[in-house]
Amino acid sequence: MEPHFLLKHKYFLICLIPDIMILFGYYENYIKNENGIILCNEVDNGGAYTDLSKYLVDTSNCKIPDIDPLNSDVWPYYQKQDYVHCRTLNLLxxxxxxxxxxxxxxxxxxxxxxxxxxxxxxxxxxxxxxxxxxxxxxxxxxxxxxxxxxxxxxxxxxxxxxxxxxxxxxxxxxxxIIKENEETLYKRPSGGDYSVLLVGMDTMSQLNLIRTMPKTYRLLENTGWINLRGYNKIDDNTFPNLMAILSGMNLSQIHTICNPGKNYLDDCDIIWKRFRQRDYVTAYAEDESHLNTFSFLMKGFNNTPTDFCFRSYFLAAETLNVVTHYLASYCTGPETSGESILDLIKDFVDVFSDKLKFGLFWMNTFSHNNINTASGMDDVFEKFLSYLMKSKVSENTVLVFFSDHGFRFGKIRYTYSGWLEERLPFIHLWVPKSFRAKYPESYNNLMFNAFKLTTPYDLYMTLQDILQRSDSTYQVQSSLACPKCRSLFQRISENRSCDDAAISQHLCTCMGHVYIDPNSQIVKKATYFALDKLRSTINSFVDGPRMCANYDLKHIISSGITETFYNKKDESVNYLLIVFETFPKAVFEATVSISYQNYIPLFTLQGIISRVDRYGNTSACVNNPILRKYCHCDGFYTKVKKTVDILFNN
Structure with a gap:
C-alpha cells in the first residue's frame, strides 16, 4: 500500500478542490455529490480513518484535528517494547x-x-x-x-x-555530586516565589506519549497538570525549538546575533542567565553528548553556562562501557543515561529545596532514534513524576514536562498521522496550588490557553512572567521572533492564527489537508518547483555545489491539499503538502502555495523544506547544520550524470 495523506471520515470522504484547477484539467477522476459538486479524487488505497468533527483546537483561525493515537495509518509502526536493564546487580x-x-x-x-x-x-x-x-x-x-x-x-x-x-x-x-558551594550559598530563598524546572524528552509527540507511555500520560491527566493541546513547534529540530523557549529568537536571528557555528554561546542571551543574575540556582543537563543541543556542529560554551552544568559528567559517563540501543548511548556503565538525568533532577531539587532555582534537563537516548523505545520507560517516568508530586518541589515550582517535536524521520512521516504529530510535541505544565490561589486569574488563563494554538515563544514569555513575579524590577522583553506572543498566564486571542504565532505555513497544523492525486499535473508542477528551490538552497552555501549531488525527482510519495481560502489581496489560495523522493536517495517534504494570475497557477514555497528520511552519514562531508539536512555527498554521482548528459545531449 502506498502511504498518502488521504483523510476519511467515519462515513464519507471530504475533499475541497478549487474549481479553477478543474477547469485546467488537473483532476481527471473525481467524486461528485448529489448536486454535482466535485468533492474529491476517487481513490481507495488505504488511508487514515479520522473523525473530522473532533479537534484539539477549534477556533476561528485554527482547527487542529484530534486523531486517535492508534490511527490506522500509524498502527503498523507501533510495537510496545520492554524496559532494557543495564545491570544485573545493584550498584557497588x-x-x-x-x-x-x-x-x-x-x-x-x-x-x-x-x-x-x-x-x-x-x-x-x-x-x-x-x-x-x-x-x-x-x-x-x-x-x-x-x-x-x-x-x-x-x-x-x-x-x-x-x-x-x-x-x-x-x-x-x-x-x-550536587552540593552547596560558594556561589550558591547566598542564593535567594524561595519564600513565596516560584522556581522553574524544565524536564524535556526529545522527539516525543502528544500522540506518541499517549501511545507509548500510557501510565505516564494517565498520571499527568489525573493529577492536575495542564496539557497544552495546541502546542505547535516552530522549526525542524531540537536547537531552534529549544532556543525559541530560551531566547525568544528564531533560527535566522540566532545565527545572525549569536553565530553559534563560529562563536561560543556564552554571549547569547539565553534566559537562564537572567535567572542566574537574579540569584536563582541554575542547572543544565543533557545526555548523549555528541547530540548535545548546543554543541552538535557548534562550539558550545566556553564557560559553564549555569551554576551546575553536567556536560562533563556525561562525557565522563560515556568513557564507561556503553551499550547502544537503536544507535543511542542507552547504557553508560551500569545505569541508563535517561535515568541518570532523572537522578540529577532529584538531587538538584532536594539539595536546593528551599532556594529559588531554574533547571533544564534534557533526555535524548531513549526517545530520539526510535518511535517505540520510550514505551520501555513508562514505569520509570510514572514513578519519577509521582516522586515529584509528593516532594516539596511541587509546592513551590512551576514544572514543565515537554518535548521539542514529534518523530521526524522514516515511513511513519509519510502518513497523515506522522505529518500531524511531528509538528505537535507534548507539553504538560504543573502549577503549584499556592500559585493558583495567589494568582487565580493567571491560572484560569492558562487553562483557557490549553485549547488554543501555542508555541515555544509563548513559553519564553511565560518564563519571563515567572521571573518578574519574583523580581518586580525585571523588565519583560518581547520575543524577537514573535512580538505578538505572550505569557501563557495571559489569555490568548480566540482568533489567533499561525501567522500571529510566528509558525510558518509548512509547520502549521491549523488547516489540515486532504488527499490529492500525486500524479495530477498541479502536484507534479509544484513538486518540480519545490525541487528547484531545494537545489537553489543547496547552491547558496559555499560547499553546496562542490560537495553535494544535484537531486533529480524519482517519484512523489504522497500529496495533500488544503481547502481554498482568500488572502489579503482577495486572491484564492491553496496549500499543497508534498512528500517526494529524489535520486540520489533522499525524501523531502515541502509546502507550496498555489495562487492564480490570469488563470495561470503561481507557486510559492512556504517556510523550510523538511528532510524526512534518515540520512545518517550521507551528508557528513559538510559541517553546516542546515546544509547537512539537504546535502547528499555524492560527487561521483554528479560527475557520472554530467558525463551521461554530455553523451546523450550532443
Whole structure:
C-alpha cells in the first residue's frame, strides 16, 4: 500500500478542490455529490480513518484535528517494547551525605556477587577542560586514581570509580555530586516565589506519549497538570525549538546575533542567565553528548553556562562501557543515561529545596532514534513524576514536562498521522496550588490557553512572567521572533492564527489537508518547483555545489491539499503538502502555495523544506547544520550524470 495523506471520515470522504484547477484539467477522476459538486479524487488505497468533527483546537483561525493515537495509518509502526536493564546487580558504589560532608561509599555486601576474587577500588576526580582549550566544551580530564576501601571523603563535583581484580575490571561508574558551594550559598530563598524546572524528552509527540507511555500520560491527566493541546513547534529540530523557549529568537536571528557555528554561546542571551543574575540556582543537563543541543556542529560554551552544568559528567559517563540501543548511548556503565538525568533532577531539587532555582534537563537516548523505545520507560517516568508530586518541589515550582517535536524521520512521516504529530510535541505544565490561589486569574488563563494554538515563544514569555513575579524590577522583553506572543498566564486571542504565532505555513497544523492525486499535473508542477528551490538552497552555501549531488525527482510519495481560502489581496489560495523522493536517495517534504494570475497557477514555497528520511552519514562531508539536512555527498554521482548528459545531449 502506498502511504498518502488521504483523510476519511467515519462515513464519507471530504475533499475541497478549487474549481479553477478543474477547469485546467488537473483532476481527471473525481467524486461528485448529489448536486454535482466535485468533492474529491476517487481513490481507495488505504488511508487514515479520522473523525473530522473532533479537534484539539477549534477556533476561528485554527482547527487542529484530534486523531486517535492508534490511527490506522500509524498502527503498523507501533510495537510496545520492554524496559532494557543495564545491570544485573545493584550498584557497588554510592554517594552519602553527612551534614556538609560528602562520602563515596562501597557496598561491601556486594563484593562477592561481583567477583569471587579480591576486589580493589579507586576513584579519580573528573574536571572540565581549561578555558584556554579551543574545544573546552568537549574536553575532560581525570586525576590519578586514589585507592579506597570502604569509604572516602570526596570534595570534587564529579568522580569516576574503577574496581578491579587481578584479572579484570568488574565495575566502573561516574558519580556527579550536587552540593552547596560558594556561589550558591547566598542564593535567594524561595519564600513565596516560584522556581522553574524544565524536564524535556526529545522527539516525543502528544500522540506518541499517549501511545507509548500510557501510565505516564494517565498520571499527568489525573493529577492536575495542564496539557497544552495546541502546542505547535516552530522549526525542524531540537536547537531552534529549544532556543525559541530560551531566547525568544528564531533560527535566522540566532545565527545572525549569536553565530553559534563560529562563536561560543556564552554571549547569547539565553534566559537562564537572567535567572542566574537574579540569584536563582541554575542547572543544565543533557545526555548523549555528541547530540548535545548546543554543541552538535557548534562550539558550545566556553564557560559553564549555569551554576551546575553536567556536560562533563556525561562525557565522563560515556568513557564507561556503553551499550547502544537503536544507535543511542542507552547504557553508560551500569545505569541508563535517561535515568541518570532523572537522578540529577532529584538531587538538584532536594539539595536546593528551599532556594529559588531554574533547571533544564534534557533526555535524548531513549526517545530520539526510535518511535517505540520510550514505551520501555513508562514505569520509570510514572514513578519519577509521582516522586515529584509528593516532594516539596511541587509546592513551590512551576514544572514543565515537554518535548521539542514529534518523530521526524522514516515511513511513519509519510502518513497523515506522522505529518500531524511531528509538528505537535507534548507539553504538560504543573502549577503549584499556592500559585493558583495567589494568582487565580493567571491560572484560569492558562487553562483557557490549553485549547488554543501555542508555541515555544509563548513559553519564553511565560518564563519571563515567572521571573518578574519574583523580581518586580525585571523588565519583560518581547520575543524577537514573535512580538505578538505572550505569557501563557495571559489569555490568548480566540482568533489567533499561525501567522500571529510566528509558525510558518509548512509547520502549521491549523488547516489540515486532504488527499490529492500525486500524479495530477498541479502536484507534479509544484513538486518540480519545490525541487528547484531545494537545489537553489543547496547552491547558496559555499560547499553546496562542490560537495553535494544535484537531486533529480524519482517519484512523489504522497500529496495533500488544503481547502481554498482568500488572502489579503482577495486572491484564492491553496496549500499543497508534498512528500517526494529524489535520486540520489533522499525524501523531502515541502509546502507550496498555489495562487492564480490570469488563470495561470503561481507557486510559492512556504517556510523550510523538511528532510524526512534518515540520512545518517550521507551528508557528513559538510559541517553546516542546515546544509547537512539537504546535502547528499555524492560527487561521483554528479560527475557520472554530467558525463551521461554530455553523451546523450550532443
Amino acid at each position: 558504589t554510592y554517594i552519602e551525605r553527612r551534614d556538609d560532608e560528602i562520602f563515596l561509599k562501597l557496598n561491601y555486601s556486594l563484593l562477592d556477587a561481583y567477583s569471587p576474587y579480591p576486589i580493589s577500588c579507586c576513584y579519580s576526580n573528573v574536571t572540565r577542560g581549561d578555558d584556554d582549550d579551543d574545544d573546552v566544551d568537549n574536553t575532560i580530564s581525570f586525576s590519578e586514581c586514589t585507592p579506597f576501601i570502604r569509604a572516602a571523603k570526596v570534595s570534587s563535583d564529579m568522580i569516576k570509580v574503577t574496581c578491579k581484580t587481578d584479572y579484570d575490571e568488574v565495575y566502573s561508574n561516574v558519580h556527579s
